[in-house]
Amino acid sequence: MNESRLQPLEAAKRFIADKFPYCQAAVMAGSVVRGEHTATSDLDIVVFDDKVESAYRESFIDYGWPIETFVHNLTSYKDFFKSDCERARPSLPRMVSEGLIIIDSGVACAIKIEADELLKEGPAMWSxxxxxxxxxxxxxxxxxxxxxxxxxxxxxxxxxxxxxxxxxxxxxxxxxxxxxxxxxxxxxxxxxxxxxxxxxxxxxxxxxxxxxxxxxxxxxxxxxxxxxxxxxxxxxxxxxx
Incomplete structure (x- = not known):
């Protein structure tokens, strides 16, 4: 790891404080949280911000890390949960379920429970x-x-x-x-x-x-x-x- 890099959690906290200071919640996910990161791994961060009109994805390089953000308001993530589950590739539910809460105003736990329940249920069986x-x-x-x-x-x-x-x-x-x-x-x-x-x-x-x-x-x-x-x-x- 580059010596100028902050530790992952510290980098994520500073990044959120800088780029999304008014968000309701943020969750760090991906290989870093699972302890499987490599020299080329990035920080995956799901951001929940009720000021955002629609979901978007944006990449940054900050605090010595490539950082991938998945930004949602407090309803848009539900559509992504649904579409991910319909295609049987639950990318966003898995990120939220496995993720580490960085900041929370009281919504993150409920969203994580939604993700957990979807993952536990599994995909619909083929006809x-x-x-x-x-x-x-x-x-x-x-x-x-x-x-x-x-x-x-x-x-x-x-x-x-x-x-x-x-x-x-x-x-x-x-x-x-x-x-x-x-x-x-x-x-x-x-x-x-x-x-x-x-x-x-x-x-x-x-x-x-x-x-x-x-x-x-x-x-x-x-x-x-x-x-x-x-x-x-x-x-x-x-x-x-």
Missing amino acids: KDTLVTKRYILTDVIDDLIGSTNRAEEIFIANTLADKIHEFVLRTNGQWVGDSKWVVRALKQFDEEFAGRFVQAFDVFYRTGGKDEVIGLADEVLKPHGGRLFEGYSMGKGDRI
């Missing part, structure tokens, strides 16, 4: 039709990887397959999904052993080109739901005259 479509999509990507003989294309097919496998296994088990580094984190929260095999399978593929472990993993998550699906799949077919 039968959605599950069928997701099986079909995952099958299609598996077939693309099996049939490809172009290494450059295989790399990006595998990227897509990693995302689809992680989404399928988590959503069919009522779990939140992730993005980027949160793919592995979400899998670990669900099942450490499966997450280890997931990483191993894709590590083997990217190092050696071996596809068998990746394909086997995809088939494993599909099996409880009927396996691969191609023949008979239909979407948008209505009655025809």
Whole structure:
């Protein structure tokens, strides 16, 4: 860490006092709070300010830190909570739930409880039709990887397959999904052993080109739901005259 940097909490407190002195609450979240920060980590701060007309995001460099702010009034965060949960990636609820309260006029605890309850509830289960479509999509990507003989294309097919496998296994088990580094984190929260095999399978593929472990993993998550699906799949077919 840069010697000129303040400690994270002190930096966050000074930043809020300087940039948002009249806010109702502020919560510091992210890797610093979890004790997982690296040399390139920033400070993620959710600000609640009833003077703000609409939510916005803004980045700063201050007190030796890159600082990412997520600014809300006392109602806008609810729309973000809702949309995050509908897409099954609860970014803002997780930040608020895990976050450390920096300043509070009496609203932060109630908002954190809202976030906690949403996270505990989990995402809505897929409908039968959605599950069928997701099986079909995952099958299609598996077939693309099996049939490809172009290494450059295989790399990006595998990227897509990693995302689809992680989404399928988590959503069919009522779990939140992730993005980027949160793919592995979400899998670990669900099942450490499966997450280890997931990483191993894709590590083997990217190092050696071996596809068998990746394909086997995809088939494993599909099996409880009927396996691969191609023949008979239909979407948008209505009655025809």
